[in-house]
Amino acid sequence: MCAMTFKIIGDPKPELLIDPGHGGKDPGASGNGIIEKLLTLAISLYQYNRFKExxxxxxxxxxxxxxLDSNARALLVKNSGAKYCISNHINAAASASAAGVETIHSIHNNGKLATALMQAIADAGQLKRSRPVFSKPNTSGGDYYYMHRLTGNASTVIVEYGFCSNPADAARLLANWQAYAESVVKAYCLFVGHKYTPPAGMTQPPVTPPTTQPAQPLAPAAPVSDQVNIHVNGKLLDQKGTLKNGVTTVPVRAVAEALGAKVTWDAATRTVNIDK
Incomplete structure (x- = not known):
């Protein structure tokens, strides 16, 4: 039986590779309405589309x-030729009090990009860990994390956006993950000297302090090939719809709010209410 061969998706010669942590049989961390592999995919697809724009x-x-096992993932990064890699993750801890963003860089890296990304997420409203930027060696003096140790010349930053094991942090993540994702896009562009413009109709990423814990886990994001653009009254939305088997599905909240309606979720009856 032949081993499955994986290829990067997007530009064949990227300067930046985005890695949605975990996936498939490896769900990563979970708790309080979050499954890591799904939220990292949503964040990564958002960033991918923004960087393309x-x-x-x-x-x-x-x-x-x-x-993607560790060897296949690391090999994709190493062979991509990318100068930078952002590996997106959601944290978890035994203590429910652990919260906030942290970024991890190679022991062979000065950590400047890691610091810029961390600070951008904090500026978008997320808490900081007590040690929000760090590197970690193994017992042999090399990098502890395989995404630093096995990815060749790519400068990889592991971004931990927050803790799904903390109810308040999980609520912040579910309410504001797009704002955090956009802050990383902006920080990267500023770091490498690439021109940055905010999404259409947005001067800065929105930050909405959560008031209640989300009732549902984040749904899986659609593959790039299944995504469709949505225009409401001539304005391109940041969120994407999906096209599958001839059926187009659109994000209710994004479309309704673009039309000036208010959307609420009734967890007891599993009902979306749209009021104009």
Whole structure:
């Protein structure tokens, strides 16, 4: 039986590779309405589309819920030729009090990009860990994390957006993950000197303090090939719809709010209410 061969998705010669952590048989961390592999995919697909809009040569290690073991993932990064890699993750801890963003860089890296990404997410409203930027060696003096140790010349930053094991942090993540994702896009562009413009109709990423814990886990994001653009009254929305088997599905909240309606969710009856 032949081993499955994986290829990066997007620009064949990227300057930036985005890695949605975990996937497929490896769900990563979970709790409080979050499954890591799904939220990292949603964040990564959002960033991928934004970077493309901005003219950055970008690619993904995966664009759907597929299994990538550590060797296959690291090899994709190493062989991509990308100068930078952002590996997206959601944290978890035994203590429910652990919260906030942290970024991890190679022991052979000065950590400046890691610091810029961390600060951008914090500026978008997320808490900081007590040690929000760090590197970690193994017992042999090399990098502890394989995404640093096995990815060749790519400068990889592991981004942990927050803790799904903390109810308040999980609520912040589910309410504001697009704002955090956009802040990373902006910080990367500023770091490498690439022109940045905010999404249409947005001067800065929105930050909405959560008031209640989300009732549902985040749904899987669609592969790039299944995504469709949505225009409401001539305005392009940041969110994408999906086209599958001839049926187009659109995000209710994004479309309704673009039309000036209010959307609420009734968890007891599993009902979406749209009021104009």
């Amino acid at each position: 901005l003219g950055v040569r970008v690619a993904l290690t995966r664009d759907s819920d597929v299994t």
